Amino acid sequence: MPAMSPSRVLDPLSAASDLPRDARSVLEMAARSMFQLFAETAEGMMVVDRSGRVVWISEGYKQFLPALGLKDEGDFVGHSVEEVVPNTLMHEVIATGRPILVDLLTNKAGTFLVSRIPLRDEGGEVIGALGLVLMAHPESTMQPLMKKFAMLQRELDDARKQLAEQRRPKYTFASFIGASPEAMEVKRQARRVAATDSTVLLLGETGTGKELLAHAIHAASSRAGRPFIGVNIAAVPETLLEAEFFGVAPGAYTGADKKGRDGKFKLADGGTLFLDEIGDMPASLQAKLLRALQEQEIEPLGSNQVIKIDVRVIAATSRDLPALVARGQFREDLYYRLNVVPIRIPALRERLGDLEALVEALEEDIARRSGMSHREVAPGAFDILRRHPWRGNIRELRNVLEQVSLLTDDLRLEARHFMRVLPPGEGLSAPATQPHEAVAPAAATGAPHVRPLAEVVADLERRTIADALRATRGNKLAAARLLRISRATLYEKLAAWPELRQVS
Numbered sequence: 001m002p003a004m005s006p007s008r009v010l011d012p013l014s015a016a017s018d019l020p021r022d023a024r025s026v027l028e029m030a031a032r033s034m035f036q037l038f039a040e041t042a043e044g045m046m047v048v049d050r051s052g053r054v055v056w057i058s059e060g061y062k063q064f065l066p067a068l069g070l071k072d073e074g075d076f077v078g079h080s081v082e083e084v085v086p087n088t089l090m091h092e093v094i095a096t097g098r099p100i101l102v103d104l105l106t107n108k109a110g111t112f113l114v115s116r117i118p119l120r121d122e123g124g125e126v127i128g129a130l131g132l133v134l135m136a137h138p139e140s141t142m143q144p145l146m147k148k149f150a151m152l153q154r155e156l157d158d159a160r161k162q163l164a165e166q167r168r169p170k171y172t173f174a175s176f177i178g179a180s181p182e183a184m185e186v187k188r189q190a191r192r193v194a195a196t197d198s199t200v201l202l203l204g205e206t207g208t209g210k211e212l213l214a215h216a217i218h219a220a221s222s223r224a225g226r227p228f229i230g231v232n233i234a235a236v237p238e239t240l241l242e243a244e245f246f247g248v249a250p251g252a253y254t255g256a257d258k259k260g261r262d263g264k265f266k267l268a269d270g271g272t273l274f275l276d277e278i279g280d281m282p283a284s285l286q287a288k289l290l291r292a293l294q295e296q297e298i299e300p301l302g303s304n305q306v307i308k309i310d311v312r313v314i315a316a317t318s319r320d321l322p323a324l325v326a327r328g329q330f331r332e333d334l335y336y337r338l339n340v341v342p343i344r345i346p347a348l349r350e351r352l353g354d355l356e357a358l359v360e361a362l363e364e365d366i367a368r369r370s371g372m373s374h375r376e377v378a379p380g381a382f383d384i385l386r387r388h389p390w391r392g393n394i395r396e397l398r399n400v401l402e403q404v405s406l407l408t409d410d411l412r413l414e415a416r417h418f419m420r421v422l423p424p425g426e427g428l429s430a431p432a433t434q435p436h437e438a439v440a441p442a443a444a445t446g447a448p449h450v451r452p453l454a455e456v457v458a459d460l461e462r463r464t465i466a467d468a469l470r471a472t473r474g475n476k477l478a479a480a481r482l483l484r485i486s487r488a489t490l491y492e493k494l495a496a497w498p499e500l501r502q503v504s
């Protein structure tokens with residue numbers, strides 16, 4: 001059977017017959033040159049008729065004949081394509097009229113990246129098909145690409161796993177240690193609210209376990225399989241808060257944020273958003289937050305589109321919100337919107353019945369994490385622990401246990417060990433240290449007792465920050481201004497002295 005000329009096979013664009021002659025000839029030329037281009041650039045090309053018989057092959061295709069066990073073109077053209085090309089799907093393309101644009105064909109000649117396109121007559125009926133070998137042996141040519149792809153895929157899987165790990169609730173109700181009536185009441189209220197979708201307001205001094213409880217509520221809710229996203233409002237600079245909450249639309253900024261960025265509300269979609277230190281929410285953003293809570297929709301910065309979200313909010317504060325409302329520093333409507341289910345977590349000094357269980361659990365956790373041996377706290381030491389005011393609550397208790405464990409190798413922690421880190425009369429109301437107090441006469445020797453400089457400086461810093469917080473009635477932004485430091489720096493310092501967060 002003679003090879004068919006390309007123009008007969010590809011009678012171009014029957015639909016163009018009613019075009020002006022010029023336009024029609026341009027289209028015909030285009031079709032012909034496309035055919036020419038494919039024939040020359042593809043590694044090989046063949047045309048089969050409607051019965052699946054090969055009617056034409058390109059020069060390039062001839063290179064594959066020996067590997068197919070054929071001597072020359074005569075052994076190929078005129079034969080059924082299924083007979084000469086094992087595993088071909090050309091007949092399927094003819095039967096369905098649907099192209100297979102990219103496929104891998106493997107047979108005795110090797111593996112080929114191929115493309116198969118049906119050919120139609122003027123009436124649209126399939127009259128044959130065109131087969132292209134785009135790439136021979138792609139497994140070797142594309143191996144570096146495949147390797148890179150596999151590596152990127154692995155990295156993506158790892159990152160996804162890590163993210164899921166981070167978003168998985170860290171704590172459950174079992175992590176909230178305490179069996180005192182006060183602790184049991186907190187757990188009862190939290191369990192009850194976990195079964196609903198209500199907004200929760202957790203109230204309590206710093207370190208009482210508000211964040212822990214927020215995780216536990218999320219873990220016990222129907223949203224447990226979705227993200228838990230936390231934002232510490234006080235720790236984010238005011239100018240960045242809006243973007244942090246609501247996200248940034250693509251193109252709103254140049255540079256790093258050009259592509260846009262999802263805000264915490266969007267990231268928490270379907271799950272729980274924990275707003276820590278809600279009392280520090282700047283007035284400028286309170287209205288926007290109220291709208292997000294009420295309408296369950298947000299508007300990313302630089303966009304004029306609203307996005308629907310489905311987020312359960314758990315807010316927390318150690319500050320006196322009604323007092324902030326009374327002073328006009330917190331919107332009343334936002335306060336009522338947040339105060340749907342308030343849960344007050346008692347301070348550690350109000351539930352000293354839990355002290356032993358907490359010490360036991362925290363000691364175990366410290367030993368596990370640090371690799372140090374497990375320490376036992378002697379009964380006598382508990383007298384001291386019970387007398388301490390614990391302004392930093394369970395976080396402070398944990399820090400004290402950690403400090404004492406580091407100071408001694410003794411497996412039993414006695415009162416004397418704790419006395420080294422819990423000085424008697426410890427209290428924030430003590431008068432501010434004057435610089436000369438760094439050198440005080442040592443009672444026994446009469447020689448001056450010189451304290452390490454870093455200790456004295458830290459002490460002074462702590463008291464000055466406490467003074468600033470007292471002067472501003474706990475308003476951290478105002479305190480930072482008084483101290484002429486940034487809000488972020490103030491929060492860094494407060495992380496070291498959490499008990500100061502209560503000062504107001």
Ligand SMILES: Nc1ncnc2c1ncn2[C@@H]1O[C@H](COP(=O)(O)OP(=O)(O)OP(=O)(O)O)[C@@H](O)[C@H]1O
Nearest residue numbers: 175176177205206207208209210211212318394395
């Ligand atoms: N009932 C508890 N049982 C065990 N550990 C607790 C308990 N409460 C708090 N903790 C531990 O104390 C530390 C402080 O808790 P958390 O961060 O939840 O307090 P917070 O009230 O959110 O503090 P802040 O107001 O300063 O953010 C954490 O290490 C937490 O695991």
